[in-house]
Amino acid sequence: xxxxxFRHEFRSRLKSVVIWSVALTFLIVFFFSIFPAFSADAxxxxxxxxxxxxxxxxxxxxxxxxxxxxxxxxGFIFLFVQLCLAIQASNYGFGLVSIEENEMTADFLLSKxxxxxxxxxxxxxxxxxxxxxTNLVVWVSSFVAINLFRNGNDYESSTLIKxxxxxxxxxxxxxxxxxxxxxxxxxxxxxTPYSLGLAFGSYIVNAFSGVFKDVKxxxxxxxxxxxxxxxxxxxxxxxxxxxxxxxxTLIALAASYWLYLRRDVSAVS
Amino acid sequence: xxxxxxxHLTKYYGKSRGIVDxxxxxxxxxxxxxxxxxxxxxxxxxxxLLSLIHPTSGSAMVFGKDVVTHGPExxxxxxxxxxxxxxxxxxxxxxxxxxxxxxxxxxxxxxMKELSELMELDLNRRISDLSYGNKKKVGIVQGLLxxxxxLFLDEPTAGLDPLMQHKFFDLIREENARGVTVFFxxxxxxxxxxxxxxxxxxxxxxxxxISNIRALQQNNYKKVSVTADGLNMADFELPGVTNLQTEDHxxxxxxxxxxxxxxxxxxxxxxxxxxxxxxxxxxxxxxYYE
Numbered sequence: 001x002x003x004x005x006f007r008h009e010f011r012s013r014l015k016s017v018v019i020w021s022v023a024l025t026f027l028i029v030f031f032f033s034i035f036p037a038f039s040a041d042a043x044x045x046x047x048x049x050x051x052x053x054x055x056x057x058x059x060x061x062x063x064x065x066x067x068x069x070x071x072x073x074x075g076f077i078f079l080f081v082q083l084c085l086a087i088q089a090s091n092y093g094f095g096l097v098s099i100e101e102n103e104m105t106a107d108f109l110l111s112k113x114x115x116x117x118x119x120x121x122x123x124x125x126x127x128x129x130x131x132x133x134t135n136l137v138v139w140v141s142s143f144v145a146i147n148l149f150r151n152g153n154d155y156e157s158s159t160l161i162k163x164x165x166x167x168x169x170x171x172x173x174x175x176x177x178x179x180x181x182x183x184x185x186x187x188x189x190x191x192t193p194y195s196l197g198l199a200f201g202s203y204i205v206n207a208f209s210g211v212f213k214d215v216k217x218x219x220x221x222x223x224x225x226x227x228x229x230x231x232x233x234x235x236x237x238x239x240x241x242x243x244x245x246x247x248x249t250l251i252a253l254a255a256s257y258w259l260y261l262r263r264d265v266s267a268v269s
Numbered sequence: 270x271x272x273x274x275x276x277h278l279t280k281y282y283g284k285s286r287g288i289v290d291x292x293x294x295x296x297x298x299x300x301x302x303x304x305x306x307x308x309x310x311x312x313x314x315x316x317x318l319l320s321l322i323h324p325t326s327g328s329a330m331v332f333g334k335d336v337v338t339h340g341p342e343x344x345x346x347x348x349x350x351x352x353x354x355x356x357x358x359x360x361x362x363x364x365x366x367x368x369x370x371x372x373x374x375x376x377x378x379x380x381m382k383e384l385s386e387l388m389e390l391d392l393n394r395r396i397s398d399l400s401y402g403n404k405k406k407v408g409i410v411q412g413l414l415x416x417x418x419x420l421f422l423d424e425p426t427a428g429l430d431p432l433m434q435h436k437f438f439d440l441i442r443e444e445n446a447r448g449v450t451v452f453f454x455x456x457x458x459x460x461x462x463x464x465x466x467x468x469x470x471x472x473x474x475x476x477x478x479i480s481n482i483r484a485l486q487q488n489n490y491k492k493v494s495v496t497a498d499g500l501n502m503a504d505f506e507l508p509g510v511t512n513l514q515t516e517d518h519x520x521x522x523x524x525x526x527x528x529x530x531x532x533x534x535x536x537x538x539x540x541x542x543x544x545x546x547x548x549x550x551x552x553x554x555x556x557y558y559e
Contacts, residue, residue, distance in 0.1 A: 004371040012359070104355030108411075111319050112372040113345035264282070264322040 002114050002122045009126035013092065017130045020088045021137040024081060028138065031077045032145040035070070039151055042068025058211045065229055070146060070155035071163075075228040078163060081138060082170060082223060083203055088134060089171040090195035092127040093178020096120075097260065098188040106265045116261045124175075131171045139164050159235050166226040166237070173222045173245055174198065176252035183259040187266075219244060270297045271333070272419055272450045273318065278327035280313055287313040288474045290327070295452060295467075300445055302465030302482070303454040310474040311454040312352060315421050318452075319349060331419065345373065348417035352424040352454075354408040358397040362407055365396060366414065373415035384410040387436065401428045409437060413444065420444065420451045426460060438464060458547065490523040493531060496542040504534065 038045050045067050049057065057065075066072035097120070100106040109119060142164060146155065178198060182188050202221040209217030209224055218224035218241060225245035230238050273295040280287035288310035295301040305311050316322045318329055320340040329336045331343045356365050366385075370377040385392055388406040399407065405428045412420065422441070426434045441464065445451055455461050461468055462482060469479045490511075496519045505513060509526030518541070524531055528545070535543060 002372075004368065008368060012357070103358070104353065105357055107321060107349075107351050108356060108369070110321050111344060111347070111349040111351075112369070113341045113343075114372060115341045118341075262323060265316070266282075266322075 001125060002118050005109070005114070005119060005122035006126045006129075009123050010129055013127070013130045016088070016091070017133050020084065021134050024084055024134065024138055025141040027080060027084065028077060028141045029145045029148075031080070032074065033149050035073045035149050036151040038067050038073055039069075039153055055211050058207070070150050070153045071159055071232045072229075074142070074146060074155075074160070075163070075232040078228040079223070082226075082228070083199060085131075085134070085138070085167060085171055086174050086199035086202060086222070087195055089131055089174035090178040090198045091191055092130065093175040094182045094188060094194045094198075095191040096123050096127060096175075096179050096182065097263075098182045099191065101265060102187070102189060110265055116263070117257065120257060120260050124179075127175055128172075131175065132168070135167050135171065138167060156235065159232060162235070162237065163228050163231050166228070166231065166242075169242065169245060169249075170222055170226050173225075173249045173252075174202075176249045176256065179256045180252040180259070183256060183263065271295065272297050272299075272331065273301075273452065274330040274333075275314070275318075276328050276330075278314070278317060278329050279325045280310075280317055280322065281325045286310075286474045287322075287325075288317075288471070291471070291474075291476050292327075293469050293476060293479055295450060297450055298445070298448055299467060300441070300451040300453060300465045302461035302468035303452065303471065304456065304458060304461050304468055305471035306456055309471045311456075311471060312423055313474075314471070315349075315423050315452070315454060319344065319347065319421065346418040347421065348412040348415065348419070349421045350408045350412040350423060350425050352427065354401075354404045356396045356404065356407060358395075360396050361392070362390065362394055362396060362399070363392040365407065366392070366411055369411040370414055375415070377414045377416070380416060381410065381414040384413055384440075387440065388433070402430060402433070405429055406433070409440075413440070418449060420449055422451065422453045424455055425453070426455070426457070434460075490525045491528060491531075492544075492546045493522055493524050494542075494544045494546075495520045495535065495538070495540055497538055497540040500538075504538070507531070507534065 049067065065076055067076060100109060110116070142160070146160070178195060181194065181198070188194060203223055205217050205221040206223035209221065222245050225238070225241040227238065271294045275291055275293050278291045279289050291310070291314060303311050303314065313322070317324055318331055318336055320336045323337060332346065334343055336343060360368070366381050370381060388409055390403065390406045390410060396404070396407070409425070426437065429437060441451060453461065453465055465482055467480070468482055470477045498518055500515065500518065500520050502513065502515050502520065505520055505522055507530055509524050509530070511523045511525070513520070513522040
């Protein structure tokens with residue numbers, strides 16, 4: 001780890017962290033502020049939901065959802081929080097080394113007396129620090145929003161904590177998978193299409209895995225691995241799927257190091 | 270002591286050639302010129318020595334250490350000025366230089382100030398607001414601020430105005446006088462001749478010639494053009510003349526050897542115009558390929 005690289009990387013992402021954090025806070029607080037309306041007419045709401053086509057409910061992971069409870073409603077919001085977190089983490093993952101190569105600053109950094117492993121570790125830790133900041137903001141705004149608008153309804157705080165603890169695993173997946181893909185493709189000219197592709201792709205796969213029950217799509221998407229509705233209903237993680245998620249992350253991480261240490265930093269082309 | 274030792278170094282980018290079987294050495298305190306046309310493999314060689322890229326086969330040592338396994342230690346004492354300079358656009362010059370300095374042992378603040386003043390670099394401007402020439406100056410300062418023992422200059426003068434080029438050459442000579450070894454890559458023969466003691470010529474990825482700069486000049490062809498009425502081609506068929514051509518009232522040829530023989534011959538002719546030039550690099554290369 002090189003503290004200079006860490007500081008540089010962290011600073012360069014600070015603005016992005018602030019923007020994502022503000023956006024997520026607004027998303028959580030505003031979305032949850034309509035909870036009282038839902039809980040007041042809980043019965044009506046669930047009846048209305050039941051009338052939606054099953055495929056549609058599955059697509060939004062609403063089939064087992066009880067929007068009248070605090071965590072049931074929170075789980076519904078959390079899907080969108082996850083989507084934002086996925087885009088942010090993929091952005092950092094895809095851009096971690098590719099932006100530097102695209103803007104030709106990799107020459108500057110790698111001609112300094114630091115090893116490739118140090119460079120990658122410092123960059124990863126800086127990105128992780130940025131993601132953790134966003135993560136903390138989600139924690140705080142979730143607790144604040146729930147306690148402001150729960151309208152006297154009770155909830156299991158240990159379950160909420162379990163949902164929130166899943167964030168870091170979720171973020172690391174997109175960070176590491178983005179990083180490894182960025183090194184497998186020849187050159188990334190712009191990060192955004194890739195990160196949106198990975199994040200929305202995983203989200204859509206999750207939606208379809210609900211629609212086609214027979215096809216086991218849940219194995220490949222972190223939205224299913226760390227499905228908030230599942231955690232809320234069972235008060236526990238779906239351990240086999242979480243394990244798959246962690247293993248994929250670790251493989252992506254190891255592969256990233258392997259590739260980066262052997263990488264040719266191409267000159268201006 | 271050999272500062273750089275390159276041993277049968279080969280680099281292919283997939284199927285396309287980088288360099289093939291390149292070997293040379295550079296001793297301490299030398300200014301080694303590395304000339305070749307664009308795409309010959311000059312940058313590839315430097316990037317291999319900095320381990321920005323990895324060799325396909327062969328090996329290279331800098332300061333007696335293998336570049337692949339001892340990269341970070343070696344780079345502690347290397348200054349690198351790339352041919353195209355790119356820096357973090359959002360940063361201020363001073364922040365970039367401090368970032369650069371933070372990687373090296375010791376305090377480089379004083380040297381940084383000295384160099385910036387010498388190169389007339391405004392430290393408070395943003396990188397994105399700088400012209401190409403000014404970015405190049407940033408490159409020079411960041412390449413030298415940690416007082417490296419070995420300098421890699423990859424076509425360093427591109428983008429610098431003549432006055433700055435002059436200052437830059439003085440700076441490099443000063444550094445060299447302090448014992449700094451310089452590896453100078455360029456496609457401009459003239460600047461290599463001004464600065465270097467020894468040169469390597471690279472073409473299409475292969476070393477064509479490594480020689481003393483003086484030997485190269487003595488060996489070198491001059492390009493002679495003579496304009497006069499009633500020229501007789503046979504007059505110029507001297508030993509050392511090649512590529513003899515005439516058109517209208519002009520004669521062109523390449524000459525290799527003692528230039529006085531040509532001058533003596535010319536003194537007997539009433540000439541309208543005479544030019545004796547350094548051949549261009551391409552013309553030299555043509556001769557290396559004959």
